[in-house]
Amino acid sequence: MGEEVKLIGARGSPFNCRVEIALKLKGVEYEFIEEDLANKSPLLLKYNPVHKKIPVLLHNGKPIAESLVILEYVDQTWEGASILPQHPYERAMARFWAKFIDDKCMSALWNACWSKGKEQEKAIEEANELLKLLENELKDKKFFGGDNIGLVDIVADFIAYWVGAIQEVTGAEVLTKEKFPKLFEWAREFINCSIVKEKLPPRDHLTGFFRIKLEAPDTLKYNPQVR
Amino acid sequence: MGDEVILLDFWPSMFGMRLRVALAEKGVNYEYKEEDLSNKSALLLKMNPVHKKIPVLIHNGKPVCESLIAVQYIDEVWKDKAPLLPSDPYQRAQARFWADYVDKKLYTLGSKVWQTKGEEQEASKKEFLDCLKLLEGELGDKPYFGGETFGFVDVSLITFYSWFYAYETFGNFSIEADCPKLIEWVKRCMEKESVSKSIPDPHKVYEFVLQLKKKFGIE
Numbered sequence: 001m002g003e004e005v006k007l008i009g010a011r012g013s014p015f016n017c018r019v020e021i022a023l024k025l026k027g028v029e030y031e032f033i034e035e036d037l038a039n040k041s042p043l044l045l046k047y048n049p050v051h052k053k054i055p056v057l058l059h060n061g062k063p064i065a066e067s068l069v070i071l072e073y074v075d076q077t078w079e080g081a082s083i084l085p086q087h088p089y090e091r092a093m094a095r096f097w098a099k100f101i102d103d104k105c106m107s108a109l110w111n112a113c114w115s116k117g118k119e120q121e122k123a124i125e126e127a128n129e130l131l132k133l134l135e136n137e138l139k140d141k142k143f144f145g146g147d148n149i150g151l152v153d154i155v156a157d158f159i160a161y162w163v164g165a166i167q168e169v170t171g172a173e174v175l176t177k178e179k180f181p182k183l184f185e186w187a188r189e190f191i192n193c194s195i196v197k198e199k200l201p202p203r204d205h206l207t208g209f210f211r212i213k214l215e216a217p218d219t220l221k222y223n224p225q226v227r
Numbered sequence: 228m229g230d231e232v233i234l235l236d237f238w239p240s241m242f243g244m245r246l247r248v249a250l251a252e253k254g255v256n257y258e259y260k261e262e263d264l265s266n267k268s269a270l271l272l273k274m275n276p277v278h279k280k281i282p283v284l285i286h287n288g289k290p291v292c293e294s295l296i297a298v299q300y301i302d303e304v305w306k307d308k309a310p311l312l313p314s315d316p317y318q319r320a321q322a323r324f325w326a327d328y329v330d331k332k333l334y335t336l337g338s339k340v341w342q343t344k345g346e347e348q349e350a351s352k353k354e355f356l357d358c359l360k361l362l363e364g365e366l367g368d369k370p371y372f373g374g375e376t377f378g379f380v381d382v383s384l385i386t387f388y389s390w391f392y393a394y395e396t397f398g399n400f401s402i403e404a405d406c407p408k409l410i411e412w413v414k415r416c417m418e419k420e421s422v423s424k425s426i427p428d429p430h431k432v433y434e435f436v437l438q439l440k441k442k443f444g445i446e
Contacts, residue, residue, distance in 0.1 A: 050328060050361070062317055069323045076316040088303040089289060095296045100277065133277060 005030035006058040008044055010037055011201050012209055014158035015067040016055045020199040021154050022071050026078035068098060071151060084151050097137060097144065098155040105130050106158060112174045113166040120172070127174050134159070135183045142189060153190055157200075160187040165206040169214055232257035233285040235271050237264055239435045241334070242294040243282035244386035244426055249298045251421035252377070253305040295326055298382055311379045325365060325372065326383040332358045333387055341397040341436055342445055352398050356405045363409040370415060377419060385416045385426070392429035393436040 007023070007030050009016035023030055035044055035054050047063035048056045057064045057073065064073050075083040084091050105127075112120065112127035134156070138144060144152035153160075163175050164187070177184040190196055213219055234250070234257050236243035250257055262271055262281050274283045274290035283290050284297040286304070291297045302311040312319050336358055339351035362384065366372055372380035391402050391413075403410040416422045440446070 059317070064317070064320045064324070066324055066327055069320050069327065072323060073316055073320040076319065088300055089286075089291070091303065092291045092296050092300040095299070096291075096293055099293055099296065 004058070004060050006033055007031070007055060008033045008035055008041075008047065008058065009055040010035050012206060013054065014162050017157050017161075017199055017201070018067045018154050019055045019057060019070050019074070021149075021157065021196055022074045022083055024195045024199055025083065025149075026074060026080040028074070028078055068102065068155070071154065075151075081148060082150070083154065085145075094145075094151045097134075097152045100130075100133075101152070101155050101159070105134070105156075109159065109163055109174060110166075113163060113170055113172045124172075124174060128179070131159075131175060131180050131183060135180050138182050138186055140182075143186065149190065149193060149196070153186075157190075157196075159183070160190040161200055162206065165203060166210055169207055169210040230255070231285075231287050233260060234258070235260050235262055235268075235274065235281050235283040235285065237262050237281050238427055239389070239432050240281060241386040241390060244389065245294045245382050246282050246284055246297050246301070247425035248382050248386065248421055249301045249311065251425055252309040252311065252382075253301060254308060255301070255305055295330060295383060298379065302379070309377075311373070311377075311382060313373070313378065322373070322379040325362070325380045329362070329380070329383045329387075333384075337387065337390060337394055340394045341440070344446070348398060352400055355394070355398075356400075356402070359402065359406045359409055363406045363412075366408065366412055371412070377416065377422075381416060385413065385422055388413045388417070389426045389429050389432050390436075393433040396433055397436070397440075 005023070005028055007016075007019060009019065009032065011017075011032075011034060020032075033043070035041060037054070040052060044054065044056065045052055047058060048054075048065040051065060053065070055065075055067055055070060057070045059073075059077070064070050071083055084094055108123065108127050108130055112123040115123045141147075143149050144156065159175065166172065167174060173179075175183060175187070191200060232250070232255055234243070234246055236246070236259060238261060247259075260268075260270070262268060264281070267279060271281065271283065272279055274285055275281075275292045278292060280292070282294055282297065283292050284300065285291075286300075291300045298311065312322055333355075336351060336355040340348065340355050343351055369375075371377045372384070395402055417426075
């Protein structure tokens with residue numbers, strides 16, 4: 001049976017990366033279609049008319065949008081390593097932390113990295129509270145998913161990789177080894193996983209992109225064109 | 228085996244209502260505990276230390292927080308009766324997408340309708356109705372969002388019905404005028420005992436919102 005899998009995405013986006021990691025985990029071959037977010041294609045507008053955002057997965061022509069929804073779909077559709085745990089309670093916990101990262105951590109960390117002065121002090125305090133919760137949740141596990149990466153690890157890709165790249169550019173100290181040793185170690189393990197490493201955008205592409213952002217402060221508000 | 232199920236809730240919460248509906252659909256016996264949100268119980272703070280919010284489902288001592296996550300948990304644990312999510316992965320994804328849409332949009336837009344006045348309120352009303360119209364379009368000619376049977380998206384959305392009278396009265400508009408098919412769907416859902424017994428009288432919710440407006444000085 002000919003299976004057609006396409007991913008409409010943007011390589012610099014952590015939301016996009018989540019889906020690419022998941023597809024790689026399942027050994028799924030797919031065609032990647034890079035979207036220009038400043039000039040959205042008719043294809044994107046057709047397949048995600050509600051939010052007009054990437055990533056959008058197309059499976060045999062049928063679209064699925066919203067990265068968390070896509071991750072669950074990928075887990076259910078293809079065999080291979082599990083993304084979500086098997087037991088209902090553990091699944092609920094994984095979903096809880098994934099939602100926590102999406103709803104709270106993404107914007108808080110972004111603000112902590114980019115703001116200045118008093119605003120940044122306050123933003124870093126908020127980020128610290130959130131990161132502390134994550135570090136406690138990690139406990140002594142190698143990954144949030146246990147011995148192998150799972151839903152929460154994948155959803156936390158921004159924390160593991162993007163935050164470090166922004167810190168390099170802005171000098172912010174949000175996630176450091178001193179403040180959060182366990183999380184810092186987790187991040188190192190995560191980005192060194194062979195599956196993850198292959199799908200992360202090159203570090204210099206990210207820092208290059210962020211350096212440009214540094215010069216254009218009005219584009220700094222957390223306003224993801226991606227989900 | 229005795230299952231101990233406790234629901235920490237607040238009667239006008241459309242999020243808490245979702246769990247009431249889901250548990251009723253599954254025929255699960257549970258203990259309902261009303262929270263005073265101005266004086267949160269030690270149990271709530273222990274069971275939801277991260278957000279300190281209701282609803283919280285406590286199943287044999289273990290908490291599940293966030294209403295849509297708890298509804299999915301209920302669906303997976305009590306899987307032999309009244310399945311809420313479809314079995315087909317693509318249909319499940321669509322159901323999750325639309326429930327997520329309700330979560331992202333309706334509460335914030337609805338809140339703006341009763342909290343604002345003048346031009347701001349007019350703009351909020353329009354956005355709110357656009358949102359409902361999109362959902363009405365998604366419903367199409369199906370009896371329920373879940374198709375032939377009441378499902379996940381139905382649970383996610385129907386609880387907002389208890390707030391419609393409040394939105395309409397404070398916003399001075401009629402939802403039925405713009406979304407007649409959606410109101411037909413509401414009536415169909417309300418015929419189900421699991422729904423009608425879980426959702427408070429919209430007039431009581433209106434009184435509650437009136438008190439909130441007075442308390443916060445929102446005219």
